[in-house]
Amino acid sequence: MTRPTLGKQQIIAFMDECLEVEFSFVKNEIPAESVSCLPRQQQDFILNLVKRVADTNIELAYQFACGAVYALESMDQRMVEEWAMTAADYYDRKGLFPAMSVIRDLDNFINTAHERAHGSVLEDEIGVLLPFVRGLSGRKLKLEAAEDIYTDTETIFLPPVMALFSDEKQNFLLYKAMVAHHWAQIQFGTFRANLTQLAEDQLVKFCSLETIRLDACIQRDLPGLHRQMRSLQSHFDDPLNSDRYEELAGTLSATEATVQTTIDLLDRVPYEQCPGTFIYQGSIKPQAVAATMAKRVFREKALFRVALSEMGEELTAANEDSGHVERKPAKFKIRDRTDQDSIGNATIQLEFEGSLVAPPQHVKELISSIIVDFGDIPPEYLVAAGPGEYDMTVSDRTMSPNDVWKGTYHEEGAQLYNEWNYKRQHYHKNWCVLREMEVEPVYDSFVDDTLAKYSRLLKSLRNTFEYMRGEDKLLKKQPHGDDIDIDALVETYADVKSGMEMSNRVFTKMHKEERNVAVIFMVDMSGSTKGWINKAERESLVLLAEVLEILQDRYAIYGFSGMTRKRCELFKIKAFDDPYDAEIKARISNIQPQDYTRMGVFIRHVIRHFSEVEASTKLLITLSDGKPDDYDTYRGEYGVEDTRQALFEARRDGIHSFCITIDEEARDYLPHMYGAANYTVIDNVTALPVKVSDIYRRLTT
Amino acid sequence: MKSKALKPEEHFITEEPYYQPIGDEIRVFESAYKQQLPVLLKGPTGCGKTRFMEHMAWRLKRPLITVSCHDDLTASDLVGRFLITSGETTWIDGPLASAVRHGAICYLDEIVEARKDTTVVIHPLADDRRILPMEKVGELLEATPEFCLAISYNPGYQSVMKDLKQSTRQRFVALEFDYPGANLEAEIVMKEAAIDAATATQLVKFAHMTRDLKGSGLDEGASTRLLVHAAKLMHDDISPVVACQTAIAQAITDDHDMLVAMNELSSSLF
Numbered sequence: 001m002t003r004p005t006l007g008k009q010q011i012i013a014f015m016d017e018c019l020e021v022e023f024s025f026v027k028n029e030i031p032a033e034s035v036s037c038l039p040r041q042q043q044d045f046i047l048n049l050v051k052r053v054a055d056t057n058i059e060l061a062y063q064f065a066c067g068a069v070y071a072l073e074s075m076d077q078r079m080v081e082e083w084a085m086t087a088a089d090y091y092d093r094k095g096l097f098p099a100m101s102v103i104r105d106l107d108n109f110i111n112t113a114h115e116r117a118h119g120s121v122l123e124d125e126i127g128v129l130l131p132f133v134r135g136l137s138g139r140k141l142k143l144e145a146a147e148d149i150y151t152d153t154e155t156i157f158l159p160p161v162m163a164l165f166s167d168e169k170q171n172f173l174l175y176k177a178m179v180a181h182h183w184a185q186i187q188f189g190t191f192r193a194n195l196t197q198l199a200e201d202q203l204v205k206f207c208s209l210e211t212i213r214l215d216a217c218i219q220r221d222l223p224g225l226h227r228q229m230r231s232l233q234s235h236f237d238d239p240l241n242s243d244r245y246e247e248l249a250g251t252l253s254a255t256e257a258t259v260q261t262t263i264d265l266l267d268r269v270p271y272e273q274c275p276g277t278f279i280y281q282g283s284i285k286p287q288a289v290a291a292t293m294a295k296r297v298f299r300e301k302a303l304f305r306v307a308l309s310e311m312g313e314e315l316t317a318a319n320e321d322s323g324h325v326e327r328k329p330a331k332f333k334i335r336d337r338t339d340q341d342s343i344g345n346a347t348i349q350l351e352f353e354g355s356l357v358a359p360p361q362h363v364k365e366l367i368s369s370i371i372v373d374f375g376d377i378p379p380e381y382l383v384a385a386g387p388g389e390y391d392m393t394v395s396d397r398t399m400s401p402n403d404v405w406k407g408t409y410h411e412e413g414a415q416l417y418n419e420w421n422y423k424r425q426h427y428h429k430n431w432c433v434l435r436e437m438e439v440e441p442v443y444d445s446f447v448d449d450t451l452a453k454y455s456r457l458l459k460s461l462r463n464t465f466e467y468m469r470g471e472d473k474l475l476k477k478q479p480h481g482d483d484i485d486i487d488a489l490v491e492t493y494a495d496v497k498s499g500m501e502m503s504n505r506v507f508t509k510m511h512k513e514e515r516n517v518a519v520i521f522m523v524d525m526s527g528s529t530k531g532w533i534n535k536a537e538r539e540s541l542v543l544l545a546e547v548l549e550i551l552q553d554r555y556a557i558y559g560f561s562g563m564t565r566k567r568c569e570l571f572k573i574k575a576f577d578d579p580y581d582a583e584i585k586a587r588i589s590n591i592q593p594q595d596y597t598r599m600g601v602f603i604r605h606v607i608r609h610f611s612e613v614e615a616s617t618k619l620l621i622t623l624s625d626g627k628p629d630d631y632d633t634y635r636g637e638y639g640v641e642d643t644r645q646a647l648f649e650a651r652r653d654g655i656h657s658f659c660i661t662i663d664e665e666a667r668d669y670l671p672h673m674y675g676a677a678n679y680t681v682i683d684n685v686t687a688l689p690v691k692v693s694d695i696y697r698r699l700t701t
Numbered sequence: 702m703k704s705k706a707l708k709p710e711e712h713f714i715t716e717e718p719y720y721q722p723i724g725d726e727i728r729v730f731e732s733a734y735k736q737q738l739p740v741l742l743k744g745p746t747g748c749g750k751t752r753f754m755e756h757m758a759w760r761l762k763r764p765l766i767t768v769s770c771h772d773d774l775t776a777s778d779l780v781g782r783f784l785i786t787s788g789e790t791t792w793i794d795g796p797l798a799s800a801v802r803h804g805a806i807c808y809l810d811e812i813v814e815a816r817k818d819t820t821v822v823i824h825p826l827a828d829d830r831r832i833l834p835m836e837k838v839g840e841l842l843e844a845t846p847e848f849c850l851a852i853s854y855n856p857g858y859q860s861v862m863k864d865l866k867q868s869t870r871q872r873f874v875a876l877e878f879d880y881p882g883a884n885l886e887a888e889i890v891m892k893e894a895a896i897d898a899a900t901a902t903q904l905v906k907f908a909h910m911t912r913d914l915k916g917s918g919l920d921e922g923a924s925t926r927l928l929v930h931a932a933k934l935m936h937d938d939i940s941p942v943v944a945c946q947t948a949i950a951q952a953i954t955d956d957h958d959m960l961v962a963m964n965e966l967s968s969s970l971f
Contacts, residue, residue: 127958128965131918135910135966140917176965221906224942225969361916482777483837484790493788506785510775 006043008036014047018054019062026058031065038069045077049084055423056088057096063103071106079113085426092428112161119163120171128172133179136222138187139369143179149282151182152292153191153373164279170232177229177280180222184214185284186372191293193259195286202266203284205274208239209252209262211281216253232279239276248275293373300370301381307363308332309384315352332382417604419565422641432601434568439559441586450542454689458546461693465547473511481507517553517700518576518615520606523591524624525559525571530593532685533625533662539689540623541573541588545580547693553700554613560602561594563631568601569594576613599628599639603646603657610655618655619699623692626663644673658699660692709766709796710803713758720749720756721889726876730757733874734849739827741870742853744878747924750853753878754808763847764805766796770815776822779809780835792838801826801833804847812852813865820869826850827872880925883909889925894932900941903970904928907945910966911953918959923949941971 006014011032019026035046046068054061064084071080083102086109091099102109122129122145133141133156146157156179162171185191190210198206219226233239240249248269252261312332333351350357350367359367370377416430451458475481477488485508496502521544523537541557548555556578559571573591574584603620610618628639647657659670659679670679682691733740734757742750751767758765768779779797783790800807812820825832831844852873854865880886886908887901896904905928912922931948935941945967950960 128961131914131959131962132965134917135914135962136969137910137913180969222969224967224971228968482775482782484783484785489785 003040005038005040006036006047008032011035011043011047015050015065018047018051019058019065020054024058024062026062028062028065031062031068034069035065038072042072042077045080046072049081052424052426053084053088055421056091057099059096060087060091060099060103063100067103067106071110074106074110075113082113083109085424088424088426089429092431115161115163118166118168118171119161120168120175122158122160122162122175125172125175129175129179132176133183136180136183136187137368138183138372140365141183141186148285149178149182150285150288151185151282152285152288153186154292154296156182165235170235173228174232174280176225177232178282180218180225180229181211181214181278181280182282184218185210188214188217189259189372189375190214190284191259191289192373192375193263194290195284196290198266198286201271203286205266205269205271206262207281207284208275208277209248209265209269210259210284211278212240212249212275213252213257213259213262215278216257219253220255229278229280236279237276239278244273245275296369297373300366300373302385304363304366304370304381305383305385307359307366308382309386311357311359311363312352312384315357332384334377334382415605417568417601419600420642420645422638422645432565432568432598434562434570434601434605436570436572436605439571439573439587439590441583442590443582443586444589446538446589447542447585450539450689451546454539454543457690458543461543461547462550464697465550465693475509475511477503477505478507478509479504481509483508515551515553515700516616517551517619518610518613518617519548519553519555519619519621519696519700520609521555521557522602522606522620522622523557523559523573524597524622524626525561525591525594526597526625526629527561527593527595529625534591534593536662536685536688537623538588538591540692541591542585543689543693544696545574545584545588547696549580551700554615556609557588558602558606559591560599561596562598562601563595565598565601565630565632565634568598570602570605576609596630596634597624597626597628598630598634599624600642600646603643603650607646607650607653607655610650610653617700618653620650620655620657621696621699622657622659622661623688624659624661624663626661626666627669640669640673647673656699658695660688660695662688710764710799710805712764713762714755714765715759717759718752718755719892720752721881721885721892723878723881723885726753726878727757727760729874729876731760734761737831737846737849738874739850739852739872741873741875742851742878743856743875744853745855745880745921745924747926748878748880749925750878751808751810754806754851758806761806761849763849764800764803765808766800766805767808767810768796769810770812770819772814772816774815774819776819777837779819779822780833781837783837797823797826798833798835798842801842801844801848804845806849806851809850809852811854812869813854817866820866823850823852824869824872827869880908880912886925886928890928890932893929894936896932896936900935900971901932903941904932904935904945907949907967907970910970911949911963914959918956918962919954921953923953927952942968945971 008029012028015021015028015032019028021028035043038046046065049068050061050065053064064087068080071083075083083106087099087102090102122143126143130143133143139154141151142155144155144157145160147159148157149159150157158175158178162175164174165171195203195206215226215229218229248265251257251265254261334349350359367377370381414433414435417432417434418427418429419431420427476485478485485506488503488506492503492506521541523541525534529537545555545557554576555574556576557573559573560569561571562568571591573587574580578584599622606620610620627635628643629635630639634642650657657674657678659666659674660682661670661679662682662685664681664683666679666681670681673679680691680695682688730740730753742753744750754765754767768774777795779795781793781795781798784793785791794802797807797809799805809815809823822833825834826844827850831848833842833844834840835842881889883902883905887898887905890896890901890904891898908923908925908928911919915922927949930952931944934944934948939947942964946960946964950963950967954960954963
């Protein structure tokens with residue numbers, strides 16, 4: 001049965017409610033008029049989107065409603081939805097004004113949509129382009145979207161959409177060519193010359209000429225890529241097709257040509273005789289390069305010299321152990337690179353007191369980055385830093401996470417996570433700002449007191465958990481094994497005597513069940529846990545840690561709390577690799593109630609931690625005292641739905657989630673979030689420490 | 702053509718296996734052998750540890766018994782066990798016991814993969830006692846001077862759970878292996894697969910590219926062995942890009958983006 005089309009008045013009523021007309025005073029008659037002419041399915045589609053956008057911003061939703069019918073005439077529904085969501089996304093990231101311009105500038109969106117349809121989108125290709133450029137060796141470069149195509153020597157900026165060709169494959173190749181060209185600028189020393197003094201027209205000339213030189217470098221090193229770049233260019237005019245460039249190209253393509261060759265040519269080639277531009281060449285921004293380089297050169301020099309001094313200390317210490325060598329300042333030399341070829345830049349050999357040393361990986365990377373800048377390691381770099389010469393803590397991290405609380409907001413060193421908006425049915429991109437903080441250890445008697453308090457329970461817990469340890473099991477009647485199973489043999493022998501076939505299962509075998517569990521405990525540190533809940537949580541952790549040590553399961557403990565999406569803080573109590581020692585105990589003792597609980601972001605962060613460990617069973621156990629809840633909109637259904645979405649993501653990555661809560665109303669929402677069997681409600685807080693270990697045992701056997 | 706069946710302890714390597722020394726590992730091994738010291742080979746997969754052992758077995762003219770360790774390898778898999786034949790139990794030597802008995806070189810490949818109890822049975826063999834206790838038959842097997850024990854492990858790739866214990870590693874003369882330098886590696890690839898120098902150089906470049914990706918998407922870069930595989934395919938007229946894709950990229954990862962990226966890298970090179 002088809003439903004009847006909505007009348008204008010019905011649509012107005014619906015929109016009035018969505019767009020909160022009492023407060024916003026928008027005039028819904030105009031959009032309602034146009035929507036009322038559509039068939040019911042399209043009406044529903046538009047109204048549903050209006051509602052979803054209205055959840056982000058009412059004005060935006062109104063503008064969308066006004067343009068929706070026109071949009072639907074020029075695009076299919078999928079694209080219209082994309083259009084609305086792009087606007088909502090812009091609102092999140094840049095504010096109302098840019099979002100409105102997305103809605104208003106529909107024609108532009110339609111154009112880009114067509115481009116997107118057959119073009120290449122950087123976001124989609126970055127998964128391939130990034131390993132590609134990293135594989136090309138040299139410095140570990142980053143790729144980012146920008147309006148202009150250039151590099152600042154650390155990042156290559158590329159257009160977000162590439163639609164020069166009508167074929168997607170060609171567009172991708174153009175991306176690849178651009179990446180390779182800018183990589184070549186960095187790798188083959190374009191920026192070893194000072195380009196800031198070049199006048200604008202000189203710079204244009206330089207850019208063209210340098211491209212010829214770099215192409216020759218690429219041709220030598222990466223002939224396949226060079227062929228691809230030529231074939232891309234062949235769809236357009238060849239900038240080098242005239243005979244008069246022959247000599248020029250010859251000079252620049254010579255093996256010994258450097259950036260200086262290009263600069264020397266600048267004065268000899270008049271502007272109008274300069275070859276045209278290649279499609280992949282982009283531009284050069286000397287100011288951006290100089291700024292990035294200045295910063296990096298200082299940083300890398302410091303890092304390198306400090307690394308040398310560390311290596312020097314280690315080596316001298318090793319020599320002292322074996323009983324010779326008096327103390328001298330560390331002296332390093334670069335060994336002549338006779339074996340050097342263009343294959344690996346990091347094949348540089350470091351010499352310390354006459355013998356070769358192998359620098360650790362991070363130093364190797366530093367070396368290749370320095371060589372890329374200078375073509376060699378400058379001699380002043382080879383002097384190990386004296387004690388206290390550089391304070392790496394200062395230059396490394398200029399802003400501390402705690403500054404956030406002292407009024408200077410920044411996002412340096414923080415990690416960004418998406419958040420699920422169930423009303424919009426879409427993620428807010430890079431919405432939550434998460435930092436990992438450390439819990440200051442407080443050395444008091446809390447852990448000892450707890451152990452004393454629960455000493456009898458602990459004894460039985462230990463017993464139970466001892467049983468769970470991978471125990472040797474003697475498997476009988478095995479086809480292969482360490483020893484003969486006499487019982488089985490007697491049986492078989494009897495079988496043979498009575499004319500039956502002899503079984504080959506006559507051995508015993510020791511079998512060890514090995515546990516391979518990694519578990520993260522997430523402890524609610526929200527303000528509501530203040531008092532006995534907090535104490536019970538800490539006690540539970542102490543008991544848990546005791547039994548986990550018996551089981552030798554890998555485990556980590558994090559506390560979570562925060563206020564608004566800009567200040568999500570995960571407190572590290574114990575990481576997977578930390579041993580359970582006095583410091584960890586002191587940290588458990590100092591778990592303090594903080595602010596609110598925005599759960600989703602923490603789950604997403606913990607998923608990242610899990611991806612770094614290998615285990616057949618990955619378990620995320622949350623100790624909580626209530627619904628996800630934050631200072632802003634993160635409450636009620638919104639919080640529950642985001643958490644549920646984050647848990648979905650965890651499940652997709654093979655992580656089992658379990659929640660232990662003391663919230664008696666949890667039965668209303670936890671089954672929805674975690675699934676019917678994946679939570680426990682504990683009525684009596686004092687029972688928490690006893691129960692938690694027990695639940696863990698049940699979960700992992 | 703029929704394949705031959707030989708007992709491992711009777712299998713002598715008669716033709717020189719191609720091995721290109723990187724440092725003085727041959728001299729050190731020979732000296733350790735003469736002094737009856739056990740040897741530990743460290744290094745990433747496919748860098749030539751096993752080939753080195755074959756080469757040394759040929760040099761020293763001893764049979765080479767190789768045991769590839771796995772996580773179900775038990776002590777009796779090495780030492781031996783009773784089997785039942787026609788209603789009676791008979792003792793059968795394991796590879797380690799038979800190597801000790803016949804003065805062969807016993808090479809335990811990827812020793813950390815074996816169960817912990819296995820590593821302990823080699824302890825009395827690996828110090829100056831040089832005996833193999835065989836509890837089940839109540840015997841002590843004394844090693845002849847020709848016997849040699851060698852083990853290998855890859856420090857880069859195993860998990861912390863499977864680290865080699867100090868009590869084990871401190872009994873061995875340790876030789877470290879790594880991928881050879883670029884020129885040397887190209888030479889090896891040329892020699893093994895009979896391809897020209899230019900192609901070999903490009904292949905080695907490709908290997909370096911993948912090794913640079915270690916840690917940013919790859920667990921391990923392309924080993925020399927994989928290069929030789931690719932080169933052999935190329936020698937048989939498979940196109941370089943296909944050879945790199947099938948013999949190298951597909952062999953080191955399943956990640957789709959990574960595979961495409963490596964394909965782009967190899968097509969850039971050739």
